[in-house]
Amino acid sequence: MNRRDWIRLGLAGSALPLFPHLSPIHQRSDQPPIRLHSNENPYAPGEAARTAILEAIGETNLYPYAHYQGLEAMIAVREGLRPEHVVLGTGSSEILRMTAMAYGLQGGEIVTAYPTYEGLENYANSIQAKVHRVPLKEDKTLDLAAMDSRTTENVKLVFVCNPNNPTGTICDKDELDEFCRRVSRRSVVLVDEAYHELATHPRYGSSATHIRAGKNVIVSRTFSKVYGLAGLRVGYALANLENAALLHRYRTAINVNIMALRAAIASLDDRRFLNYSRSQIETTRSETIRRLRELGHSVVESHTNFVFFHLGRPIQEFQYSMASHDILVGRPFPPFSDWCRLSIGTEEEMSKFFDVFAEVMNTPTR
Numbered sequence: 001m002n003r004r005d006w007i008r009l010g011l012a013g014s015a016l017p018l019f020p021h022l023s024p025i026h027q028r029s030d031q032p033p034i035r036l037h038s039n040e041n042p043y044a045p046g047e048a049a050r051t052a053i054l055e056a057i058g059e060t061n062l063y064p065y066a067h068y069q070g071l072e073a074m075i076a077v078r079e080g081l082r083p084e085h086v087v088l089g090t091g092s093s094e095i096l097r098m099t100a101m102a103y104g105l106q107g108g109e110i111v112t113a114y115p116t117y118e119g120l121e122n123y124a125n126s127i128q129a130k131v132h133r134v135p136l137k138e139d140k141t142l143d144l145a146a147m148d149s150r151t152t153e154n155v156k157l158v159f160v161c162n163p164n165n166p167t168g169t170i171c172d173k174d175e176l177d178e179f180c181r182r183v184s185r186r187s188v189v190l191v192d193e194a195y196h197e198l199a200t201h202p203r204y205g206s207s208a209t210h211i212r213a214g215k216n217v218i219v220s221r222t223f224s225k226v227y228g229l230a231g232l233r234v235g236y237a238l239a240n241l242e243n244a245a246l247l248h249r250y251r252t253a254i255n256v257n258i259m260a261l262r263a264a265i266a267s268l269d270d271r272r273f274l275n276y277s278r279s280q281i282e283t284t285r286s287e288t289i290r291r292l293r294e295l296g297h298s299v300v301e302s303h304t305n306f307v308f309f310h311l312g313r314p315i316q317e318f319q320y321s322m323a324s325h326d327i328l329v330g331r332p333f334p335p336f337s338d339w340c341r342l343s344i345g346t347e348e349e350m351s352k353f354f355d356v357f358a359e360v361m362n363t364p365t366r
């Protein structure tokens with residue numbers, strides 16, 4: 001097998017049977033696909049991260065203790081917290097797993113929105129924790145009032161994805177603050193802020209303020225999105241001391257490697273790349289939304305690097321048709337079986353998407 005065959009085998013998702021939400025659909029030709037299915041950053045990595053990765057090669061024989069503590073300290077300073085409040089993860093996926101285990105074992109029940117990012121629910125299912133799904137509101141935002149009512153005595157964890165994947169919507173910051181204050185007296189509230197750096201709307205606010213106030217709230221973040229380090233796998237949680245100590249119990253020792261640590265440290269200070277990456281995504285997202293609306297599709301306002309739009313035909317069939325043209329689009333998100341989640345690629349990639357989209361939908365484009 002050559003290198004290309006190994007990559008193609010990986011693309012078929014054969015290594016991911018335990019994580020159905022992460023298994024991409026099989027592409028059909030030898031062309032490298034256009035990847036509009038996993039909310040990756042097409043502009044990355046930035047210069048500072050590249051340099052850091054290259055420098056780290058000379059240190060791969062050493063355990064990265066100093067860089068591990070360095071990243072924890074750097075995140076803590078930026079958040080106005082002490083390093084003990086920061087828990088690093090192998091991507092924020094590991095944070096979701098640690099949290100599911102910390103609060104879902106021993107009969108702890110979990111409340112989550114539906115649909116939302118499935119990572120936490122999948123980990124909860126793997127340890128047989130009971131999960132209560134609360135449907136989104138008509139406008140595809142989280143129904144915080146209903147989630148609050150569902151948080152009964154046995155519920156140990158409430159999962160809030162803000163901005164939400166797959167809809168791209170945000171919670172109103174005052175409403176979410178009030179929710180966190182009220183619900184965190186009864187249960188831990190985990191707020192997944194994977195798209196935090198892209199959410200610039202004045203009605204968006206991070207829930208990290210509650211951790212500074214010592215509340216029972218955990219925030220998870222990632223370097224996979226705006227920083228573009230998805231392939232390196234690094235994320236983190238912010239938590240009060242009690243919750244952070246509990247998460248550490250379920251963490252693998254030194255779970256982030258030297259390249260990921262050094263690239264993350266370099267990325268945090270690379271304002272230029274962050275601004276570039278954000279503005280490219282925003283510009284291409286606006287244009288994508290404009291074109292989809294022009295074609296008559298209803299599109300949810302997005303605060304992320306993807307859009308969720310009404311396709312008007314079964315998403316699974318569409319996903320296969322697009323894959324046969326080497327364009328990968330988002331997986332099905334029931335119950336919205338005729339909606340599509342589309343990641344924002346480069347301008348050129350989106351232009352190819354629209355060409356193929358027209359062919360597949362048999363709709364003329366401009």
Ligand SMILES: Cc1ncc(COP(=O)(O)O)c(C=O)c1O
Binds near residue numbers: 117119161221234
């Ligand atoms: C909302 C949300 N949370 C968590 C993740 C997991 O990302 P990672 O493990 O790369 O940090 C994703 C990935 O797409 C996501 O969209």
